[in-house]
Amino acid sequence: MSSTFDFTLETTAGAARAGRFTTPHGVVQSPAFMAVGTLATVKALDPDDLRAMDAQMILANAYHLHLRPGDELVRELGGLHEFMQWDGPILTDSGGFQVFSLEGLRTVDEDGVDFRSHLDGSLRRFTPESVMRIERNLGADVIMQFDHVIPGQSDAARARDASERSIRWLVRCARAFDELDRSDPIPHRAAQALFPIVQGGIHTELRHEAARTIRELGDWKGYGIGGLSVGEAKPDMYRILEEVDAELPADRPRYLMGVGFPEDLVEGVRRGVDLFDCVAPTRMGRNGAAFTVEGRLNIKRAEFRTDRRPLDPECGCAACTRFSRAYLRHLFLADEILGLRLLSLHNVHFLVSLMQQARRALLGGTFDAWSDGWLRRYHSRTLPASV
RNA sequence: GGUGGGGUGGCCGAGUGGCUAAUGGCAGCAGACUGUAAAUCUGCCGGGUUAACGCCCUACGAAGGUUCGAAUCCUUCCCCCACCA
Numbered sequence: 001m002s003s004t005f006d007f008t009l010e011t012t013a014g015a016a017r018a019g020r021f022t023t024p025h026g027v028v029q030s031p032a033f034m035a036v037g038t039l040a041t042v043k044a045l046d047p048d049d050l051r052a053m054d055a056q057m058i059l060a061n062a063y064h065l066h067l068r069p070g071d072e073l074v075r076e077l078g079g080l081h082e083f084m085q086w087d088g089p090i091l092t093d094s095g096g097f098q099v100f101s102l103e104g105l106r107t108v109d110e111d112g113v114d115f116r117s118h119l120d121g122s123l124r125r126f127t128p129e130s131v132m133r134i135e136r137n138l139g140a141d142v143i144m145q146f147d148h149v150i151p152g153q154s155d156a157a158r159a160r161d162a163s164e165r166s167i168r169w170l171v172r173c174a175r176a177f178d179e180l181d182r183s184d185p186i187p188h189r190a191a192q193a194l195f196p197i198v199q200g201g202i203h204t205e206l207r208h209e210a211a212r213t214i215r216e217l218g219d220w221k222g223y224g225i226g227g228l229s230v231g232e233a234k235p236d237m238y239r240i241l242e243e244v245d246a247e248l249p250a251d252r253p254r255y256l257m258g259v260g261f262p263e264d265l266v267e268g269v270r271r272g273v274d275l276f277d278c279v280a281p282t283r284m285g286r287n288g289a290a291f292t293v294e295g296r297l298n299i300k301r302a303e304f305r306t307d308r309r310p311l312d313p314e315c316g317c318a319a320c321t322r323f324s325r326a327y328l329r330h331l332f333l334a335d336e337i338l339g340l341r342l343l344s345l346h347n348v349h350f351l352v353s354l355m356q357q358a359r360r361a362l363l364g365g366t367f368d369a370w371s372d373g374w375l376r377r378y379h380s381r382t383l384p385a386s387v
Numbered sequence: 388g389g390u391g392g393g394g395u396g397g398c399c400g401a402g403u404g405g406c407u408a409a410u411g412g413c414a415g416c417a418g419a420c421u422g423u424a425a426a427u428c429u430g431c432c433g434g435g436u437u438a439a440c441g442c443c444c445u446a447c448g449a450a451g452g453u454u455c456g457a458a459u460c461c462u463u464c465c466c467c468c469a470c471c472a
Binding site for chain 2: 034036038039043044059061064091093094096097098100101102105117118119144147149197224226228229230255256257258259260261264276277278279280282283284285286287288289298300301302332333335337339340341344
């Protein structure tokens with residue numbers, strides 16, 4: 001019998017783990033991939049699609065939902081779960097990533113961040129306290145702290161500055177989170193867990209310091225690993241994961257934020273990551289790229305003009321079980337909306353299913369062989385003419 | 388039959404003496420995308436040759452002419468559109 005936000009470790013293989021993370025809206029069987037639904041929708045997909053592929057948890061974004069439609073409105077309408085009709089677990093990102101991605105539209109100071117709204121140019125102030133209020137209003141199961149994300153190649157001085165600020169902001173987030181918990185009753189609200197985020201760029205010592213400091217600051221229900229897949233080299237990302245893995249408590253879920261591509265998920269699981277999220281499957285799906293067990297393919301390529309095969313011969317998704325590459329290519333060239341929906345569906349299914357396979361291999365005791373074989377095949381790129 | 392407008396690269400459409408193998412857009416071809424300012428962005432896009440720079444060829448309805456030089460000016464012809472009869 002597990003209580004809310006417990007994480008039960010079921011088995012390990014080296015650093016890799018399989019577990020069960022209990023949330024107010026259900027249990028997340030890990031490792032798991034979470035689809036990104038920034039604006040309270042996983043772009044082009046219906047919640048029914050996500051349920052059908054057994055997706056377990058999804059994301060939404062505090063910055064974007066604060067600007068539109070407004071977190072107060074979402075709260076008034078019953079919270080995110082009710083609003084978007086997804087009754088499974090939800091995690092909200094804080095807007096920390098927008099500090100990075102909207103660099104030209106914001107200024108950071110010690111107290112918080114001024115954003116120039118990308119929608120109407122208005123000035124919007126985000127602080128750890130205001131972000132906690134926003135995320136509380138949205139009502140996700142897991143909410144992320146407000147952090148300071150910087151480019152992956154940043155030097156140690158800059159990485160230290162951002163990492164230490166993120167930790168100071170974490171302390172403020174935790175205080176505001178507790179305060180809201182006492183003073184702000186929301187009738188329909190279930191419990192929330194606040195996750196801290198380990199920063200520190202590609203600098204080993206900084207990562208160790210950040211992880212240790214955060215761990216000493218509280219008994220967190222889980223840990224975000226941030227500031228990766230933001231421009232650094234892949235070997236750096238993998239190395240940092242190994243460094244961070246050693247510093248985090250084994251009985252808490254680790255969430256690698258913003259990652260990633262299929263190979264990154266497998267590499268991440270090997271290094272102790274339990275949860276992932278990424279816009280890649282939906283964005284790339286909308287842009288015509290599809291994941292397959294033998295690498296990526298671009299469905300718009302002329303070579304698929306008469307190809308009767310499904311995107312991925314081994315995929316059981318609603319696109320692969322019905323439609324040919326030739327048809328999907330036609331949909332893209334004709335700019336038909338079904339095409340990008342089907343590729344989004346396939347790609348999300350691919351990553352969700354990939355993590356289910358990893359989990360089965362872990363539980364079955366065959367993870368090392370499975371992951372070796374999977375990576376070898378994915379990188380073999382035997383698809384015709386793929387470069 | 389008359390008057391006026393027009394024929395430009397696969398399509399649409401700028402250009403009205405040299406900086407034009409010819410702006411743009413579309414189509415086509417290829418690439419990128421990692422806590423989503425993204426159904427977006429980037430590159431190529433007459434032919435031949437070259438790793439590339441470049442060089443050669445063919446091109447602005449057709450033929451001829453003017454000019455050092457023409458898609459741009461002149462002549463004739465062909466075709467399309469509008470209006471008049």
